[in-house]
Amino acid sequence: MSGTLLEVRDLSVVFDGFRAIDGVDFTVEQGELRFLIGPNGAGKTTLIDVITGLTRPASGSVRFEGWDLVGRKEHEIVRMGVGRTFQTSVVFEQLTVVENLDLAASFRRPLWSLARRRRGVSAAVEAAMATTGLDALAARPAGVLSHGQRQWLEIGMLIAQRPRLLLLDEPVAGMSGEERSRTGELLVEIAKDHTVIVIEHDMDFLRRYASQVTVLHEGKVLVEGSVDQVRSDPRVQEVYLGRAEDRDKRPAGGGRAGAAGEGRTGSAGAEPAEGAAVGSAAGEVT
Numbered sequence: 001m002s003g004t005l006l007e008v009r010d011l012s013v014v015f016d017g018f019r020a021i022d023g024v025d026f027t028v029e030q031g032e033l034r035f036l037i038g039p040n041g042a043g044k045t046t047l048i049d050v051i052t053g054l055t056r057p058a059s060g061s062v063r064f065e066g067w068d069l070v071g072r073k074e075h076e077i078v079r080m081g082v083g084r085t086f087q088t089s090v091v092f093e094q095l096t097v098v099e100n101l102d103l104a105a106s107f108r109r110p111l112w113s114l115a116r117r118r119r120g121v122s123a124a125v126e127a128a129m130a131t132t133g134l135d136a137l138a139a140r141p142a143g144v145l146s147h148g149q150r151q152w153l154e155i156g157m158l159i160a161q162r163p164r165l166l167l168l169d170e171p172v173a174g175m176s177g178e179e180r181s182r183t184g185e186l187l188v189e190i191a192k193d194h195t196v197i198v199i200e201h202d203m204d205f206l207r208r209y210a211s212q213v214t215v216l217h218e219g220k221v222l223v224e225g226s227v228d229q230v231r232s233d234p235r236v237q238e239v240y241l242g243r244a245e246d247r248d249k250r251p252a253g254g255g256r257a258g259a260a261g262e263g264r265t266g267s268a269g270a271e272p273a274e275g276a277a278v279g280s281a282a283g284e285v286t
């Protein structure tokens with residue numbers, strides 16, 4: 001696989017006068033596993049919302065395989081081959097794992113045919129179960145799955161729809177260490193025959209599984225490059241660590257040490273705690 005799959009140009013999104021995305025250019029090549037990071041409020045989810053047709057931009061273009069996506073309905077974009085997970089779960093708890101996968105895979109079938117009971121499972125469902133390792137849980141109701149298994153089911157439901165581009169919003173949030181490792185390996189596996197964009201905050205996870213990283217900050221692309229390039233970039237350290245340092249310098253008793261860390265990205269300083277920490281004297285994002 002080679003060539004450009006997704007091309008976002010000069011994109012801006014405005015909510016009541018506030019520019020949540022401000023002139024973003026973002027290109028993803030076929031077969032990439034791209035990580036999208038940035039402090040709270042950086043615009044990561046909004047960017048994905050625009051790509052998937054949930055939010056309309058004020059200006060700019062989004063091209064997928066050369067087709068402009070702006071102005072298209074969400075279901076149309078799904079049919080074109082763009083699938084996404086949400087931060088909140090979308091599985092049907094009463095249905096079994098295989099039924100959830102089958103339902104997801106049937107989105108191209110006409111409505112009347114969904115009522116007909118079919119024998120066996122489709123190749124797409126088989127493949128999704130094999131990739132996510134959910135075969136052994138096929139007959140279990142989704143409601144009894146662990147948090148990690150449920151996330152894998154959601155990823156499996158996406159794969160069953162045979163998208164060419166998958167957008168995953170914080171897939172390892174709330175997972176145990178072992179579940180994170182399995183998810184990282186799953187993403188690498190999926191990226192062998194799909195293009196994948198992952199929003200993730202956990203620096204440790206990034207270090208292990210990311211190759212190309214895009215850092216968003218205040219609606220703009222701050223830095224793009226390899227994990228090492230991004231981690232050692234002073235601008236990234238300023239965004240992730242400068243705020244933590246400002247917070248540490250605040251006088252006891254709740255006083256504030258200036259504007260940094262205030263406003264809509266005010267919680268950004270707390271974010272590295274999940275996976276990143278203040279590093280060496282060089283200020284490395286670790």
Ligand SMILES: Nc1ncnc2c1ncn2[C@@H]1O[C@H](COP(=O)(O)OP(=O)(O)OP(=O)(O)O)[C@@H](O)[C@H]1O
Pocket residue numbers: 015020038039040041042043044045046047264
């Ligand atoms: N529908 C909306 N109406 C108004 N403001 C919004 C809306 N959606 C997002 N925003 C604002 O746009 C900014 C970017 O939000 P977004 O959710 O894209 O950030 P994010 O990088 O995904 O952050 P997080 O890591 O916290 O999920 C934030 O300031 C947010 O409050």
